[in-house]
Amino acid sequence: MKRIMAIIRMQMMNQTRQALIEQGFSGFTVRKVLGRGKGQVDFRVLSAAVEGQPEAIPHLQDDGPMLVPKRLISIVVPTEKADIVVQTIIKTNRTGRPGDGKIFVQPVLEALRIRTGERNESALKE
Numbered sequence: 001m002k003r004i005m006a007i008i009r010m011q012m013m014n015q016t017r018q019a020l021i022e023q024g025f026s027g028f029t030v031r032k033v034l035g036r037g038k039g040q041v042d043f044r045v046l047s048a049a050v051e052g053q054p055e056a057i058p059h060l061q062d063d064g065p066m067l068v069p070k071r072l073i074s075i076v077v078p079t080e081k082a083d084i085v086v087q088t089i090i091k092t093n094r095t096g097r098p099g100d101g102k103i104f105v106q107p108v109l110e111a112l113r114i115r116t117g118e119r120n121e122s123a124l125k126e
Contacts, residue, residue, distance in 0.1 A: 001077065001078055001079060001107070001108035001111060001120065001124070002076070002077060002082035002106065002107060003074065003075070003076045003105070003106045003107075003108050004073075004074070004076075004077065004082060004085050004086060004103060004104070004105050005072060005074050005103070005104045005105075005106070006072070006073045006089045006093075006101060006102070006103045006104075007033065007070050007071070007072050007101045007102050008070060008089070008093050008100075008101040009070065009071075009099060009100070009101065010069050010070060010071055012071075012092065012101075013030065013071045013073075015092050016071075016073065016088075016089060016093060017030075019088050019089075019091070019092045020073075020085065020088055023084055023085070023088050025077065025081075025085055025088075026126070027124075027126070028073055028074060028075035029073070029075070030071055030073050030074075031071070031072045032069065032070075032071065032072075033069075033070050033072045034067035034068065034069055034070070035067055035068065035070055036066065036067055036068050037098070037099070037102075068099070070101070073089070076108050076124060077124065078121050078124065082105060089101075089103055090103070111123040111124060
């Protein structure tokens with residue numbers, strides 16, 4: 001089993017969710033996160049995008065390092081399906097511009113369904 005974690009642009013979440021569901025991956029977790037990569041970010045563009053909504057990006061108000069709002073998707077799948085998930089996320093999110101995101105793939109040693117006690121890939125089935 002593999003855990004795929006993808007950090008993507010906020011505005012790409014709905015398209016990514018739909019693409020994953022269309023590929024048969026309807027179970028995943030999504031979190032709002034803040035972060036930044038190594039590249040330079042033009043925060044004037046970001047702040048202009050939320051003009052009139054300063055509460056939408058409170059981290060732009062402080063004196064610390066500027067952080068960009070993103071979405072973190074986490075999904076665990078059988079090893080043989082991991083590449084499908086990765087390619088789906090790439091296809092949906094690649095614009096060719098900085099900030100498209102990152103994908104991390106990790107091995108999962110064990111999965112358990114609390115309700116039934118099923119283990120590993122059986123616990124991943126719907």
